[in-house]
Amino acid sequence: MRNHTPNQHPFILNASFLRILHSSFLILHFSIFTIHFSFSQRLIDHVNPFIGTMNAGHTYPGASMPFGAVQLSPDTDTIPFSVNGKYTGEVYKYCAGYQYDDPTIVGFTHTHFSGTGHSDLGDILLMPGAGKVQLNPGTESQPDKGYRSRYAHSTEKAAPNYYSVYLEDPKVKAEMTTTTRVGVHRYTFDQAENAHLILDLIHGIYTYDGKNAWTFLRVENDTLITGYRQTNGWARTRTVYFAISFSQSISTYGFENNRPSGYNGFWGKFNQTKDFPEMAGEGIRGHIHFELKDNPVVMVKVAISPVSTEGAIENMRIEVPSWDFDSIKNQGQAAWENELSKVKIEASSPEEYTNFYTALYHCYLGTTIYMDNDSTYKGLDQNIHTAEGFTNYTTFSLWDTYRALHPLYTILQPKRNSDMINSMLAHYDQSVHKMLPVWSHYANDNWCMIGYHAVSVLADAMVKGLSGFDHIRAIKASVQTSNNEWFDGLKSYMSNSFYVAEDQSGNSVSKTLEFAYDDWTIAQMLALHPELSDGSEIDLKEYYLMRADSYTEVFDSTIGFMRPRLSNGTFKSPFDPLDTHGQGFIEGNAWNYSLYVPHNPKALISLMGGDKRFVEHLDSLFTMPLADKYIEHTEDIMRAGIIGNYVHGNEPSHHVPFLYNWTSQPWKTQAQTRAILPSQYKAAADGLGGNDDCGQMSAWMVFASLGFYPVAPGSTEYALTSPSIKSAELLLENGKTFTVKVSHQGPKNVYIQAVYLNGKPLHRLFITHADLVNGGTLEFHLGPRPNTRLGINQ
């Protein structure tokens, strides 16, 4: 017979259990929920890829793997930049190829940016057809005159790595899934007569006459087509190689070159439009027919490669050896489930789950893998390189993503973020400009936006202890990048301590402010490596800290705003601090941009006249009415993206709601972020107030929901705010878990009453990265009224 020790007695245990229950009701609730959750509901089921697909969100609903090279998604239209030389004005609407309120689908293409405000891609359009072959896309108003089709949202399904829709005109159910480098289509034809697929290499996103530099294709055999599409545009010199495999044999096919070159030569002696297996030119469209005898299903694999058609074929062979669509879909969805489950939250409503996991989903679509399975990729120098010891990534929209997306990766995807840094360093090595990427875009820098914020990503990863990249190499690349005098105002900035307003390019204040912040991040890296001080009179770190103060040079204390400064030292007039255009700023007016000193809010507060005036500025920003003319001047976002005069739909103010944390009224950060979340992130197609910008907008949402935010990447500190979730577990790559617990969560309980880190009360409303990665628990107690004594004037 076995003895029972007291604490083994079930009743004693039960009593203990009840005691815990009493003190930590929410922990129990959370535990029950997660148990329930992991057995009966998948996190991917919370993701709604349609969020942001209407208006300016510029997300796409199609299928992709986390960080996948293929983004297989329907394009509902692609308005060219200009028609007959006249700017259409609609080109930006189709940055992701899809607009939710469009009534027709043009076809399915394999590459899409997620949430960008400018665009490109949309490569290799496939569209099923039946009956008459039409080799033009038709128009929304006259879809019958082209190969596009009507569809109804009621037939549309979108989930991570799966998209399907019923195409009414050809009567085809279209389904899509992917692996990292392969898009897999399953078309089920309701009518077999003259069943075919359109392959359109003219189609693309952000097109104009001359977009295609060259396209090339070969029908290798009756189930395989290879080729490439070489474009210019946002990426000046970009080539996507592809291999397309069909589950049924091609019965007949034909290609036309709708924009023949000036010379056709001896190719003219062949009838190239029917069963002729090679075509090249700028404007290739074709039709591929199948005899659907007993099997109404045509499946297609489309592999892409940055290197060669051979690379694409090999990617297909490795990643999709079978024709088992459901298995491919399930594997991809399992990968998504794995990525999403690194943050397990409890929320208050299905919509909050949807918003959170869709945001996390969008974060993992932001950057994309850019190499073949054999680690080769095309570099900036247009040569083929091998990524030695890392995975090469592209799509770094760094002006956006240095703020919150890369910091989020540093927490949840440190290995990938380190590989992204290695990709940036490879970019630097290949750059004839000796620049880290500004906007890495498929073996190009498209130079979009301002600053050199890659240095912020490097610094943030370095100060937060990320392994897997060479610190010294990173610092040297950062120093060189920040000393390229030819770059976009840097010479002026370096000579004058600010970018003089009369220099060629505009946005002199925005550039000065962002250069200053970037320079501060370089100083943070140098601080970790004093061995790099070269013994010069001016220490390199001190030099960058000096540059980091340049924001003071463009502050006009007479009006209390940052303001363009002329080379003679005076400030530019006239000046309208409400206007975004022509005032020295970009995507933000002086009201917003004057707050852009993320690396030194204390000094900024002092510069702006002290705590009271600073808080008044912030309060006004969030509440003042903004005249329509100024809203019209705010780039690329909808009215919905603006709160008062605070612009959440663009990035420059993303840190602003957190600045109250440095004032006497930090609870206003809490109120603001809790207000911004439901205002700017809705579980609807038009749920995003502005471009998701490769996940930056979503990363803000994830951080704000969890209750902390990296105001100054390059610092190890996170500013705290009121979480919107009830609890969260962050499962870190180091095996540790960081838990956020919230008591008394509720729509009115937006104020932090107290906050505990590992059981100890916090008096400053900040935590550090070490607090996170060491694992532990951050416990918020919320209430409906601010605790005005907590964390003031820190």
Add this chain to the structure above:
Amino acid sequence: MRNHTPNQHPFILNASFLRILHSSFLILHFSIFTIHFSFSQRLIDHVNPFIGTMNAGHTYPGASMPFGAVQLSPDTDTIPFSVNGKYTGEVYKYCAGYQYDDPTIVGFTHTHFSGTGHSDLGDILLMPGAGKVQLNPGTESQPDKGYRSRYAHSTEKAAPNYYSVYLEDPKVKAEMTTTTRVGVHRYTFDQAENAHLILDLIHGIYTYDGKNAWTFLRVENDTLITGYRQTNGWARTRTVYFAISFSQSISTYGFENNRPSGYNGFWGKFNQTKDFPEMAGEGIRGHIHFELKDNPVVMVKVAISPVSTEGAIENMRIEVPSWDFDSIKNQGQAAWENELSKVKIEASSPEEYTNFYTALYHCYLGTTIYMDNDSTYKGLDQNIHTAEGFTNYTTFSLWDTYRALHPLYTILQPKRNSDMINSMLAHYDQSVHKMLPVWSHYANDNWCMIGYHAVSVLADAMVKGLSGFDHIRAIKASVQTSNNEWFDGLKSYMSNSFYVAEDQSGNSVSKTLEFAYDDWTIAQMLALHPELSDGSEIDLKEYYLMRADSYTEVFDSTIGFMRPRLSNGTFKSPFDPLDTHGQGFIEGNAWNYSLYVPHNPKALISLMGGDKRFVEHLDSLFTMPLADKYIEHTEDIMRAGIIGNYVHGNEPSHHVPFLYNWTSQPWKTQAQTRAILPSQYKAAADGLGGNDDCGQMSAWMVFASLGFYPVAPGSTEYALTSPSIKSAELLLENGKTFTVKVSHQGPKNVYIQAVYLNGKPLHRLFITHADLVNGGTLEFHLGPRPNTRLGINQ
């Protein structure tokens, strides 16, 4: 004191010497000459690269290695195909970039076809300038308005692997030499002010709007530029990568894109025209400046690659490690001397030496190496391939060169010819069309002209015992090539035994005749490999022999000419056997083309009514007057290329002068070839009567001069004619020597009196390839009147 044995006694030796002298005067003469020759004169000094550079020869005077990938030569103009949509008519004049009577040089470019009748290339123009920078080429009539320069032929020097000229406008001596893949320039500036080089990537040969698909360049550092030029045109999809290295540091530079794409994007924020190190677009021109302080010489190395800029840099590193221009030149000239010295002739005049060695020189410019030093090259499928165990070549103008050039290579360059065949087989393997090359053109087939004459090259090499390629693979490729029904009339030919005249493409008779010959060559290969007979009812060899008789189907015995035949079996009317256009032929009228049965002259003679009528046809051909309107219709040659109605300036009749050998009057072959040689090959810029066609015209000259010709490649027989040289030694790769000796050579002694092979009299006017490669002596005795009993009715 030393003993003298009798035959060591000088006088006894002398007596013996005199005896030899008596019996073989010419042998002695030859020996004396060659001794003199090898000590005091180089064979390369006989080469005059200006021959053929005026009018329709389409040769270039610049520097190249034997079979070199780089052909560095001045372009005097390049008229675009059309201006403002109107055909200029002048485009073909500049197939090689240079016309001798032009007064200005536009610049120096790195790739040129030798003697083609259509064109392309002219890549990477460099041109020195001093003073004002001009970024357009100017015009011949107004050279001062552009970067081109006046020059005088008196300052021009051209030799194998060396070209120089004094450019009057910038006052610069320009010198060029090469290695296989690198062009080396030496510019000596007489004035240092604002010394610069123009780099023009728009410039090219056979240009038109849209010729450049894309060009790209990077200034890697102050002595290195890399980039590529991607064009369409005769080659539909062609890219040349380059690396340009300078002996002095660039002081400043600038590039302009004269044909910007529709979208410049965020590159627009940079001033890309000055010291901006990267440019891409369709129309790049730039200027590169040097401060010529103490050194007026700027040297430039331009390496090219079919693979990558890295490949170009590596080619430069391996091939031209130094800046020693003279050493590079000397090495290249030594290589030329080595190639030319494989045929050592004695001729009657300096002009004959010049004509002969210039022809041999042109033969070795005909095909070109197309791979990097690491054996990689771009294939037809646009992927990078490695040539395993062979050197990859391109520039196979096979409709021209199967006739005499490749047979000449089989004798003098068997290893290279075998590698060319391996290149053709690799082309086949990469061909989605399952075709051996028709016209291999830098990873393209440009499909120029008719037939599938690669099979003739394969067969000729195979029957002549060339090693180094896989016979079975060659036969299979040939059989597949000749059974591609989609190819240019093949389906019609295969269904009807002839190409019916009403089918889409013209030239039905020419195609029928050439297909028939090609098919005969396939039968010759199959005859060597009876194991390939598959036991079918129709033996494969017999099948091809049947196809080889198709020429009989298009012979109209009522008029005695080959004539287009309709699908109902009747012949097409009206029909003009003198006209080249619209009559079913190409580059030859019925008078010439009716003689195109090289594989069975005996049967042809019978078909055409027997010996007497056949000889009458030949006699008339060479003597009949041809009305101007017919001459105007003869493609791409000058009046000088026509003798009577015989067209030597085009290829289809190149075997015709030798057909007398199958008649009762073989001496007329001798008279004709001796007449053709001085008529069609003159030591002058306008010395060639038609396009040299990658060396085919020159190979004819070499053969005819030596006294034998391969009438039907694929046969091991050579038809003999009267040599024009006094003697020749052919130093074969197998170490054997084949010697041609001629007694009583003289301008009137054009008839063979007797001919001896290794001392034995020949009764047939033919030798075999075995006779050649076994080494030996072919001795001709010539005289002023025909020996009408020698070799008749063979």
